[in-house]
Amino acid sequence: MSDWETIRLEFDSDDVATLTVDRPDRLNALNVDTLEAIEDALEEAEREGAxxxxxxxxxxxxxxxxxxIGYMRELSTPEAQAYAELGHRVADKIERFPAPVIAAINGYAFGGGCELALAADLRVASEDAVVGQTEIDLGIVPGWGGSQRLPRLVGDExxxxxxxxxxxxxxxDAHEHGLVGEVVASDQLDDHVADLAADLAAKPAYALRTAKELLNQAHETGQEAGLRYERRAWSGLFGTHDQREGMAAFLDDREPDWE
Structure with a gap:
């Protein structure tokens, strides 16, 4: 495993990876080094088969x-463009990670933090969490995907x-708006998310990856193109170990042994 100063990447016995932004003294704010470390960690988690x-x-x-914000304050337009591109790369890597990503929102998730959560597949918040796209009060707008992903979750208005x-x-309120999928007691967040992640990790990985690609595709193309993509993806799963095993296990009334 790599050695990063501002994040941690840990694996458990279920092949679940946990990526923790570890700057609690700065409320886990995202500087360039941290964003680059997250990008590296996502690539490592993928290589390790999370x-x-x-x-x-x-x-x-x-x-x-x-x-x-201290870093952003004096950025020129070209420097701001580079920072935006880095944030977008990280959010895109989360969205396109080849396994489900759960954002465990355990406190403040503002601006870029909210945008990273929006890029995840599922969002679970502790009852103490507070979220928002707060950029307007800094004289800017969301720059890492929030203007595009947020309306898809909560609607335009x-x-x-x-x-x-x-x-x-x-x-x-975030739950009522559809920004997060569920809210749990603060002292139960870690265990609840661990259970969700373990349940996902126990599913057939290739089929789950395909399902994620299909759901992402729904936001990127029109329905006709998406349906064509679905037909190809669905038929492409036939002949895989997990398709054969899943159907055999169903017919034999037993638990499947996924690849």
Whole structure:
């Protein structure tokens, strides 16, 4: 495993990887080094064959409180473009990671932190979490995908309100808006997310990867193109070990032995 100063990447016996942003003294804010480390860690988790990935923040206060405002303050337009491209690469790698990604939102998730959570497949918040696209009060707008991913989750009107006003909303409101999938007690978050990740890791990995690609495709193409993609992906699973094993196990009334 690589040695990073601001993140941790850990694996458990179920092939679940946990990527923790570890800057609790800065509320896990994302500077360039941390973003680059997350990018490296995602690549390493993929190489190691993670069957599910949990993304979270260290400490009790923040998931990721946002980008590094001190760094951004004096950026030129070309420098800001490079920073935006780095943030987009990281968010895209989360969205396209070949296994489900769960954002365990254990505290503040503002700006860039909210955007990383939006790129995950599932979002689980502790009851103490507070989330928001707060960039407007810094004189900027979401720059790592929030303007595109947020409306897909919560609808156009809610997304406009959250981005225009820079609102910080609590976990229950985030759940009501569809920004997070569920809210759990703070002291139960880690165990609950670990159970979810273990359940996902126990599924057939190739089929799950294909399902994720199909769901992502629904946001990237029209329905006709998406349906063509689905037909090819569905038929392409036939002849794989997991398809043969899954159907045999069903007919034999036993648990499948996935690859």
């Amino acid at each position: 069957r599910a990935l949990v993304l979270t923040g260290a400490g009790d206060d923040a998931f990721v409180a946002g980008a590094d 809610i997304a406009r309100r959250l981005i225009f006003f820079g609102e910080r909303i609590d976990a229950q």
